[in-house]
Structure formats: C-alpha cells, structure tokens
Amino acid sequence: MNPTVVIVGAGFGGLRVARALRRSPVQVILLDRNNYHLFQPLLYQVATAGLEPEQIAKPVRAILRGQQNFDFRMAEVTGADLAARRLETSAGPIPYDYLVLAPGGETNFFGLDAVARHGLGLKDIGDAVSIRNHVLTCFEQAMLEPDPERRRARLTFVVVGGGPTGVEMAGALSELIQLVLVKDYPRLNIKDVRVLLLEATDRLLGTMPERLREAAGRTLWRKHIEVRFGATVADFDGVRVRLKSGEIVPAHTVIWAAGVKAATLNTRLGLPAGRQGRIVVEPTLQVPDRPEVYVVGDAAYLEVDGAPLPMVAPVALQMAQTVARNIARATRGAPPEPFRYRDPGTLATIGRNAAVAHLYGLQFTGFPAWVMWLVVHIIQLIGFRNKLFVLLNWAWDYFFYERAVRLITRD
Amino acid sequence: MNPTVVIVGAGFGGLRVARALRRSPVQVILLDRNNYHLFQPLLYQVATAGLEPEQIAKPVRAILRGQQNFDFRMAEVTGADLAARRLETSAGPIPYDYLVLAPGGETNFFGLDAVARHGLGLKDIGDAVSIRNHVLTCFEQAMLEPDPERRRARLTFVVVGGGPTGVEMAGALSELIQLVLVKDYPRLNIKDVRVLLLEATDRLLGTMPERLREAAGRTLWRKHIEVRFGATVADFDGVRVRLKSGEIVPAHTVIWAAGVKAATLNTRLGLPAGRQGRIVVEPTLQVPDRPEVYVVGDAAYLEVDGAPLPMVAPVALQMAQTVARNIARATRGAPPEPFRYRDPGTLATIGRNAAVAHLYGLQFTGFPAWVMWLVVHIIQLIGFRNKLFVLLNWAWDYFFYERAVRLITRD
Numbered sequence: 084m085n086p087t088v089v090i091v092g093a094g095f096g097g098l099r100v101a102r103a104l105r106r107s108p109v110q111v112i113l114l115d116r117n118n119y120h121l122f123q124p125l126l127y128q129v130a131t132a133g134l135e136p137e138q139i140a141k142p143v144r145a146i147l148r149g150q151q152n153f154d155f156r157m158a159e160v161t162g163a164d165l166a167a168r169r170l171e172t173s174a175g176p177i178p179y180d181y182l183v184l185a186p187g188g189e190t191n192f193f194g195l196d197a198v199a200r201h202g203l204g205l206k207d208i209g210d211a212v213s214i215r216n217h218v219l220t221c222f223e224q225a226m227l228e229p230d231p232e233r234r235r236a237r238l239t240f241v242v243v244g245g246g247p248t249g250v251e252m253a254g255a256l257s258e259l260i261q262l263v264l265v266k267d268y269p270r271l272n273i274k275d276v277r278v279l280l281l282e283a284t285d286r287l288l289g290t291m292p293e294r295l296r297e298a299a300g301r302t303l304w305r306k307h308i309e310v311r312f313g314a315t316v317a318d319f320d321g322v323r324v325r326l327k328s329g330e331i332v333p334a335h336t337v338i339w340a341a342g343v344k345a346a347t348l349n350t351r352l353g354l355p356a357g358r359q360g361r362i363v364v365e366p367t368l369q370v371p372d373r374p375e376v377y378v379v380g381d382a383a384y385l386e387v388d389g390a391p392l393p394m395v396a397p398v399a400l401q402m403a404q405t406v407a408r409n410i411a412r413a414t415r416g417a418p419p420e421p422f423r424y425r426d427p428g429t430l431a432t433i434g435r436n437a438a439v440a441h442l443y444g445l446q447f448t449g450f451p452a453w454v455m456w457l458v459v460h461i462i463q464l465i466g467f468r469n470k471l472f473v474l475l476n477w478a479w480d481y482f483f484y485e486r487a488v489r490l491i492t493r494d
Numbered sequence: 495m496n497p498t499v500v501i502v503g504a505g506f507g508g509l510r511v512a513r514a515l516r517r518s519p520v521q522v523i524l525l526d527r528n529n530y531h532l533f534q535p536l537l538y539q540v541a542t543a544g545l546e547p548e549q550i551a552k553p554v555r556a557i558l559r560g561q562q563n564f565d566f567r568m569a570e571v572t573g574a575d576l577a578a579r580r581l582e583t584s585a586g587p588i589p590y591d592y593l594v595l596a597p598g599g600e601t602n603f604f605g606l607d608a609v610a611r612h613g614l615g616l617k618d619i620g621d622a623v624s625i626r627n628h629v630l631t632c633f634e635q636a637m638l639e640p641d642p643e644r645r646r647a648r649l650t651f652v653v654v655g656g657g658p659t660g661v662e663m664a665g666a667l668s669e670l671i672q673l674v675l676v677k678d679y680p681r682l683n684i685k686d687v688r689v690l691l692l693e694a695t696d697r698l699l700g701t702m703p704e705r706l707r708e709a710a711g712r713t714l715w716r717k718h719i720e721v722r723f724g725a726t727v728a729d730f731d732g733v734r735v736r737l738k739s740g741e742i743v744p745a746h747t748v749i750w751a752a753g754v755k756a757a758t759l760n761t762r763l764g765l766p767a768g769r770q771g772r773i774v775v776e777p778t779l780q781v782p783d784r785p786e787v788y789v790v791g792d793a794a795y796l797e798v799d800g801a802p803l804p805m806v807a808p809v810a811l812q813m814a815q816t817v818a819r820n821i822a823r824a825t826r827g828a829p830p831e832p833f834r835y836r837d838p839g840t841l842a843t844i845g846r847n848a849a850v851a852h853l854y855g856l857q858f859t860g861f862p863a864w865v866m867w868l869v870v871h872i873i874q875l876i877g878f879r880n881k882l883f884v885l886l887n888w889a890w891d892y893f894f895y896e897r898a899v900r901l902i903t904r905d
Binding site: 117118119135136137138140142144145148156157158174175208209219220223226227266267268270468471472475479485487488489490491492493 | 882890
C-alpha cells in the first residue's frame with residue numbers, strides 16, 4: 084500500500100501540496116475545519132460590501148474532484164502522537180506516514196484583550212461579514228442619533244496597521260463611504276465621517292521602496308483617509324479608542340490589521356514554537372528530529388539572510404512545492420532539498436485606478452499598478468466560475484460606482 | 495406639511511406601497527428590522543446551494559434611492575399607541591397619519607415545540623443558510639460514520655408539506671444530491687440517501703388542477719423522492735422523526751414547509767387576531783374602527799367568496815396597490831375602495847426542465863412550464879444586477895450540472 088500523506092489546512096499551502104502530489108505514489112488526506120478553500124487576499128472586499136463571500140471561496144471537494152489519490156475530511160486537529168505517527172482529530176485518529184502542517188495564521192492582538200473583544204479582525208469569512216454588518220449598522224444607527232458627538236463617534240472608523248491589508252482595507256472602506264453610502268444616506272453630512280489609518284512606525288507598506296510608499300500615502304490622502312504615524316492602540320472599549328500617547332479617539336469601529344500569528348496548532352501537537360507562535364523548521368521545511376513532519380506557510384519559522392520569511396501567500400505556495408517534492412523524493416529514498424524563496428514582490432491596491440506594485444524589482448504606481456493587481460488576483464483566484472463572477476462584480480462596481488452587497492445579515 | 499405614512503415591513507407588500515406613493519403628497523417612512531428586501535420565492539435555492547443569499551436580496555435604500563418623499567429606518571416595532579397615532583420602535587417613537595402593516599409571515603410549527611427546536615424553517619436568509627450548512631454537514635459526517643444505520647439516518651432528509659414550497663424544496667434537494675454531491679463524495683453509496691416528502695392530506699399542490707398535481711407527482715417520483723400522503727409529523731428529537739401513525743423515521747433533517755402564520759406583530763399592537771395570527775380587515779384593507787391603519791399581505795385576514803385569501807406574494811402586491819390608492823384618496827378626502835383579487839395562478843418548479851404552471855386558467859407542464867417559471871421569477875426579482883447574476887448562476891448550473899455555493903459557513 085502507498086504511504087499516507089496527511090495535510091492539515093486547505094489554505095494556499097495545504098491545497099498546493101495536495102495538488103502537487105497528484106501523480107506521486109501516495110494517498111493524500113487533507114483536513115480542514117471548513118469545507119472550502121478561501122482566497123484571503125480579497126477578504127477585505129467582502130468586508131467592504133464589494134464581493135459576496137461565496138465568490139472567493141470554493142469547496143475543497145470541488146477543487147480536487149478529479150484527483151484519484153485524494154480524500155477530504157472536515158475535521159479539527161485536537162492532538163497528536165508524533166512518535167506513533169498518528170494525528171488525533173474531531174473525526175477520530177488518523178495515522179500517517181508523512182504529515183504536512185499548513186494551518187495558516189490568525190489575527191494577533193498582541194495580548195490586548197479588550198481590543199480583541201471589541202475590535203474586528205480580518206482572517207476568515209465570518210470576520211469579513213462581521214465588518215460589513217458592523218460598518219453598515221453604524222450608518223443606520225448614526226441616522227437615528229440626534230447627538231452630534233455620538234453620531235460622529237459612530238461614523239469614525241479606525242483601521243490599525245499600515246501594511247498591505249490595512250492600506251487596502253482603509254482605501255476600500257473610504258470608497259464605499261464616499262462613492263456609495265453618500266447616495267444611500269442623502270441626509271448624511273459627509274464631514275461627520277472619518278476613516279483613520281494608524282501605523283506604529285513612521286512608514287506605510289514598510290517593505291516597499293520609498294517612491295511607492297509616498298505614492299500610496301498621497302492616494303490615501305486624496306481618499307480622505309487620515310494617516311497617523313507613530314500611533315499605537317493601547318485600549319478600546321467599543322466606543323473609545325485610547326492610543327499609547329494618551330489621546331482618546333471616540334469611535335465605534337476598530338479594524339485590526341496590525342498583526343498575524345501562526346494558528347495555535349503547535350501547542351496541541353507538543354511542538355516547540357518560535358516567534359509569532361510559528362514552528363521552527365529545518366531549511367528542508369522538516370521539523371527537527373521529525374523528518375516525516377513538514378510545515379508550510381505562516382506556521383513555518385525559517386530565517387533567510389538573518390530575517391524570518393514573511394507570512395504571505397507566495398511563501399506558502401513556494402514552500403508547498405518544496406514539501407511535495409521532498410515527500411516524493413522521500414518515497415523513493417532520495418534526500419530532501421532545501422527551500423529557496425524567490426520573492427515575487429508586493430502589490431497593494433488603494434481603490435479605483437490606484438495601486439502600488441513592486442514586482443521582480445520593478446516599480447509601478449497608479450493605473451498600470453492597478454491593472455497588474457487585478458490581473459494577478461484574477462489569475463490566482465481558484466475556479467473559472469469565481470473568476471467570472473468576481474470580474475463581473477468588479478466591472479459593475481467600476482462603471483456604476485456601486486458596492487452591491489450592502490446587506491446587514493444577522494449573526 | 496404633508497401627512498406621514500409609516501410602513502412596517504419591506505417585503506413585497508410594504509415595498510410596493512412605498513413605491514406606489516412616490517408621486518403622492520405624503521412623506522413615506524419604511525421600517526424593517528433588516529436593511530434589505532428579500533425575494534423569498536427563491537430562498538429554497540439558497541438552501542440547496544444554488545444561489546448566493548446576496549443575489550436574492552437588495553438593500554432597501556438602494557431600491558428606493560431616487561424617491562424624494564421616502565425615508566428608511568432599520569428598526570423593530572415594539573408597540574403602538576393607536577389612539578395617539580404613534581408607533582413605538584427600537585429607534586424611538588414614530589408618529590404617523592397613516593399606518594400600513596406589512597410584516598409578512600413566519601414559519602408555523604403548529605405548537606410542535608420539539609419540531610420548532612430541531613427542525614428547519616425557510617422564511618429568511620438565516621434559515622436558508624442554516625439548511626445549506628446542515629445538509630452539507632450531514633454528508634461530511636456521514637462519510638466519517640462507520641455504522642450503516644447511523645449513516646443512513648444522517649442521509650435521510652424529510653421535507654414536510656406538499657405545497658409549492660415543499661415540492662420545490664424536495665425537488666431541488668434531490669437534484670443537489672443526485673447531480674452534484676455524488677461527484678463530491680465518490681465513496682458515497684447513493685442508496686443510503688433518502689429524500690421524503692410528507693403531506694398531511696391526500697394530494698400535493700392542493701390548489702392546482704388534477705392533471706398538474708399528477709404531473710408533479712410523477713416528476714418527484716422520477717427524482718427519487720418518496721412522497722407520503724396522510725403523513726403528519728408528531729415529534730422530532732434531532733435524530734428521529736415520529737409520525738402521528740406511530741412510525742419512526744430515523745433522520746437528522748426535518749425541513750418544515752407545512753405552514754405559515756402572520757408575524758407576531760398584532761399582539762404588540764393590541765389588534766385582535768384572526769386565524770393564523772392574521773389581523774381581520776375590512777374589504778378596504780382598513781382595520782375596523784381604525785380607518786388610518788391598513789394591513790397588507792400575509793398579516794391581513796380577508797375572506798373572499800367564503801375563503802380567506804392565501805398568504806402568497808400576488809395577494810400582497812395587489813393589496814399594496816389598493817392601499818396606496820386608498821391612502822392617496824384619503825389625502826384628498828375621497829372614500830376608500832374595496833380590494834378585488836385577481837388570482838394569476840400558481841407556479842412550482844421541481845428541477846431541471848420540470849415545472850407545473852396554472853396561469854390565468856391555462857395549464858402547463860414540463861419544459862414549457864419550467865421556462866415560464868424562469869421568466870416570471872427573473873422579471874419579478876428586483877434590480878438588474880440581481881437578475882443578471884441569478885441568470886448567470888442558473889445557466890452555469892444548468893449546463894455544468896453544478897451547485898456552486900456548497901459552503902459550510904459557521905453560524
């Protein structure tokens with residue numbers, strides 16, 4: 084019988100490992116607590132009423148329907164006996180010959196419990212729909228609020244974190260308000276609305292070249308987003324944000340895009356965690372002393388040139404290729420190869436016709452960068468149907484200045 | 495100042511009243527606890543993973559954006575002082591000159607508390623998504639269940655009620671399973687799956703002519719649906735359905751399409767309720783002794799030729815026209831006119847190329863009826879974007895034998 088490869092997580096990394104092993108002499112079992120793969124880079128568009136959640140998700144069984152050596156289990160990992168090569172799950176124990184851990188990341192509130200309780204993260208469909216519901220509800224409630232102070236607090240939206248997610252979120256939120264909601268609320272005074280983007284350091288999009296960072300800053304300014312540098316959130320009680328400087332910002336909304344940590348799988352497996360809860364791996368992506376256990380994506384801690392690899396999709400996808408190749412090599416007795424990361428660069432869109440792109444050393448801004456962003460995301464989105472529906476949605480919103488999914492659904 | 499018309503409910507009836515008053519010298523305030531209008535006739539397609547909820551809903555503010563004399567409040571009615579002409583709501587008191595009650599209907603479990611607790615209704619987006627999640631989860635769990643008895647119970651789906659909703663639900667559910675899920679679960683034994691349709695009387699689609707009822711029965715049989723006549727549910731504990739006859743059907747799923755009652759608004763308003771919790775109205779749709787209060791749709795109890803009007807969309811839409819006209823007449827001192835119902839007939843689809851239609855006295859079955867069903871529903875769906883996306887979805891599913899929205903989202 085062929086050896087069994089158990090993969091935990093159906094994100095970019097886990098799915099890619101499963102696909103890359105389709106012709107290898109192994110049996111693949113993929114586990115996820117959800118029955119779908121989610122295209123996280125577009126989550127912020129679900130949060131800002133531009134896309135429907137179903138358009139950026141696809142059932143795992145549908146994606147890998149044709150693959151003979153593949154099986155899916157909707158289950159959560161509860162523990163493991165690594166010595167006995169057995170995973171404990173909500174669907175019972177699953178023995179493996181090779182184990183691939185690709186659990187992805189989750190929002191890191193850095194121990195700020197109050198912010199975690201009242202603020203909004205952006206890592207899964209539930210998060211995105213919660214943000215959409217919350218933002219739209221703030222507008223509905225603001226229309227009923229006679230007190231101007233309290234009305235402004237309901238219409239103040241604080242986005243924390245100046246990386247690509249925070250920048251994209253702030254840009255999309257501002258466009259939703261300035262282009263669409265103003266039409267829905269003719270009695271709204273747009274001067275009552277504020278979108279703040281807080282960044283702890285002195286720069287947005289820290290990994291990008293200066294020219295692109297400045298272009299991004301100018302675009303945010305044109306979109307009426309107040310960017311604050313050196314601003315760190317200390318507390319949030321649901322109606323007031325307290326900054327470390329002591330300043331109080333009355334606001335009902337804090338969207339947290341300031342940090343990611345590895346999903347808390349390692350503790351359940353008894354594996355030692357490095358920084359951000361990530362599992363330290365060998366250059367071959369194997370766990371030290373457990374050559375049959377591999378880690379892929381956000382959960383893997385590997386330093387390259389003295390710095391840890393970032394928690395982004397390209398790292399996960401490339402790691403997945405290496406892990407699949409190393410497992411295939413192991414089945415024929417060949418030694419594993421080390422992982423080499425080729426950084427494709429970074430892209431961030433800030434709204435209509437505006438983006439910054441740093442790809443393979445080249446820099447783009449404005450409309451050309453926006454077109455590149457669009458093409459890259461449509462290509463990577465899984466499934467022709469999703470591509471078609473997302474493109475149609477974008478075209479519709481672009482030409483009619485719309486965001487159609489302005490529904491407040493009950494939680 | 496123009497008189498104020500307050501409308502409760504943004505369903506077919508309430509929305510139509512608001513629109514029909516657009517040129518009248520009145521100020522219209524529409525209340526709903528949701529911020530969207532929902533096209534309920536297609537809810538069963540959301541429940542069977544065919545459509546995305548966002549495609550059959552549209553924000554009320556977006557629908558009535560251009561109407562000058564219109565305002566929307568997202569709020570719930572908590573009470574009223576009818577003598578003082580004031581509605582009490584979660585958004586504070588709202589005085590009115592004319593009040594239109596169009597709260598719609600809700601699932602009627604006829605006092606079967608256990609069924610209400612464990613069974614699934616189908617009246618709003620939350621219901622539909624719950625059915626979708628539940629059905630798909632049953633399949634995931636069945637794949638992990640080694641015991642054949644228990645596996646079959648997880649794969650037994652009981653639809654209660656042989657009216658249009660029950661017939662459409664059973665047909666769509668059976669197609670989801672027979673055409674789509676068999677491909678997702680290659681290890682599934684299709685003989686383990688059962689779809690039962692229980693009807694208390696001796697006929698399906700009771701209001702339709704015999705020829706159409708028989709055509710519907712044959713189609714359901716071809717789709718492997720077990721239709722049981724004279725079958726009434728007495729109890730359901732989540733794993734076993736007990737019929738009144740004493741028979742036990744092991745099943746994890748009961749979808750309840752057996753009854754509707756008026757939304758429980760009347761008790762909060764101190765209005766006397768008739769059968770099914772509906773408010774007895776004059777032929778002019780006014781509440782007796784309260785000529786400034788009108789009732790529209792499911793909540794209105796009015797007998798025509800000795801039988802109460804059914805709780806269906808055409809009644810609500812036509813009542814809305816009459817109420818809008820009567821309010822316009824009242825503003826210029828003219829007496830109200832009585833409501834006259836013109837029954838357009840009934841349509842029910844049972845799946846691909848199969849439907850029955852009884853329209854203006856004419857009878858259609860099979861493919862022609864199916865095309866009529868499709869055209870009627872697309873025309874009535876509000877908003878060009880929704881029409882486009884639903885049509886695209888239907889075309890996709892039709893040609894590729896697909897149901898794309900097979901996501902289990904967390905509650």
